[in-house]
Amino acid sequence: MKRFSFLGISLVLAAVFAFSASAQTTAAPAKIGWIDTGAFANEKEGIKRFTNAMTALGNEARPKEQELIGIQTRVNTIAEELRKLSGQPANIPVDQNAVRSKQDEGARLQREFEFKKKEYDAFIEKRSGEVLGPINQDIGKAIGEFAKQKGYVVVFDIDKLAQAGAILMLDPAADITKEFITFYNARPAGAATAAAPR
Incomplete structure (x- = not known):
């Protein structure tokens, strides 16, 4: 009798586990989507906080x-003046001091331009981090919330993949960019405040 009840319990447990395993195999397929983060900067259809920060x-x-x-x-003006001076007919004398002075001024301005350009690049990098950094972090968190809420297990940044040349095929049906932008723009303006301009 003990053997019979043990065998019966074993069969019942085996049936329960088999049913449980079959229920797991019929689960819905994992949802995968992609977002074009380059579209966030679109003034008309992009993320408003992002475009406002870019404008600022x-x-x-x-x-x-x-x-x-x-x-x-x-x-450019100095280069044009020097070109005109060097293109004068041979019978018209050219003031070499004036040419040298213009060349020196052009070289000085070129050095000043290179220095100011480096300053500008450093300024843009620093201020972009200060102004756009908090918004980008908030967008990253919102993508996680959006994916969880909509049941996505993976969301790709198609803009970065395209830049890396890593896209072989892309199904437009997996594009969730507009849906995410609508979701993000509807959120309250909480953590994504940009640093004030200086």
């Missing part, structure tokens, strides 16, 4: 950009 950063950098453009314009 652009406004903050504009005086430095204008200064670089002014220096480059002066360098």
